[in-house]
Amino acid sequence: MPDDQERHEQSRHGFVVLPDRGNTIWRALAQRVALGVGIIAVTVLLVYLDRNGYVDSNDPTGKINLADSIYYTTVTLSTTGYGDIAPVAEHSRLISAFVITPLRIAFLVLLIGTTLEVAAAQGRRMLRIARWRRHMSDHVVIVGYGTKGRSAAETLVNNGISREDIVVVDKGGAAVSDAHADGLAVVTGDATRSGVLQRAGVERATQVIITTDRDDSNVLSTLTVRQLNAGAYIVAAVREHENAPLMKQSGANSVITSSDAVGRLLGLSSLSPTLGTVMEDLLTYGEGLEVAERDLLVSEVGQQPQTLPDQVIAVVRDETVYRYFDPTVTQLARGDRLIVVRPAKELPWAPRPGTHGEETDLDET
Structure with a gap:
């Protein structure tokens, strides 16, 4: 997952972030680092336990200690090899040839493989995004992935819409993590900007759901979506009832007043608990x-x-x-x-x- 600084950059530039499949690159790197540390630890242990079979040319006694074992291991595994510490006993040389040398090769392969993995992961990410953009059409775009946006996505999925046909547009932060946890692609950025919406393929979308927490942002997003796609069916949420006509004029096909809907449900539940239960039942899927x-x-x-x-x-x-x-x-x-x-x-x-x-x-x- 991107760190906070990377998310900030993505939110500014409207990056496409696809949900991870299987192990993430960071998990793979963590596994490689752990394996590398393990190789170093095993080598240090071998050298230290057999310290009497080694000689240090810089020490008057010729003996090596734990610090020398760590030093010898690092220069040996990295193929630096200063030669100041060397195995002199026959069995120590055999251990170096048949045990430490394979460990050195494994460490180098791991080091090179990690570098290649980072480069390959970036390439795969770019290829996935390019493939996603080519095939993304007739999809649903959800602007804002708070409580309302997440509930809308869940309702669509429960009614047969594939998760691959849903794209979330949000400024980032926790919404990106939530969308990834739900298996959805995310375009991070301000949905009032046409460039961000174009990255989400709004011009090829059949439906757009706008559910941010600000009515002014919803109006601007609706205007921008309608400018990019004259035929999309736009469903927008407003917090205040007096903003519903403005949302309609901006190009929304359907406007839901969230505060009024919640208020009516609360009023019905107060006047008739059973009626409130039935209404909640109708709104609950499954x-x-x-x-x-x-x-x-x-x-x-x-x-x-x-x-x-x-x-x-x-x-x-x-x-x-x-x-x-x-x-x-x-x-x-x-x-x-x-x-x-x-x-x-x-x-x-x-x-x-x-x-x-x-x-x-x-x-x-």
Whole structure:
């Protein structure tokens, strides 16, 4: 993972940071350093235990101590070899030839390999980013990876969107670590700058979710996204209700007022705890009930919304949402989409329409 200074540089320049796969380069380097220290320690131990088989030409007694053993090990493994300390006993020379020499070779290979690994890791990183940029299209960009952004990403993944099709744009810090932990690619930088958004491939994205903690930043990000991509579907969050019209004018297709939504849920829970429980259930993925949108099945064309197995609460026709009781959608027609409330978990004895490969009206030729 990048250190704080590196993250600061990335946040300024809009670096692309892809999630790590397997061991990181820093973990690999740590393992190599530990192995190198181990080789040095083993060699020092061998020399010190056999210190009577060595002679120090700079010492009047010719004896070597622990410090001499460490010195001899470092100059030997690094192939410097000053020659002031040398093995003189026959068994010491054999140990040097058949044990210490292989350790020296292993240490040099480790040293060179570590240098090459650092260079290769940088090259692989650049290749991964280039490959990622070539293949990134029709994806989802999430601006801001706080609580709202992370919940949005989790909802997308739980509903079938691949993690590889989600890109996070954030200024860095803890958000980058959180996004990496969730397996998402991150572009660090200010999302109000077109260069940062271009690195996230906004011009090729199909959807953009904007969830920073500042309404002014959300408005500027929305304007910039709309300038780069006129066809993207933009969902933006605002903290204050009075900023919602401004967000719409900036180009957002859908605006969620976070403070109002939380306040309404708190009020409902206060007035009716059971109603608050149901609303929370509808907003929680994978448990109890869920709100979903699905295609109309062939067998459902011409029927009334109230007669379907799913609890239909709205019908989408020609990009307009109608309540299920609206006279306009008394009979369902081809091309309609249904907003339904249904069990979050599919049970064998209660299959949900549209989840078993049934033919939809859009499949008809």
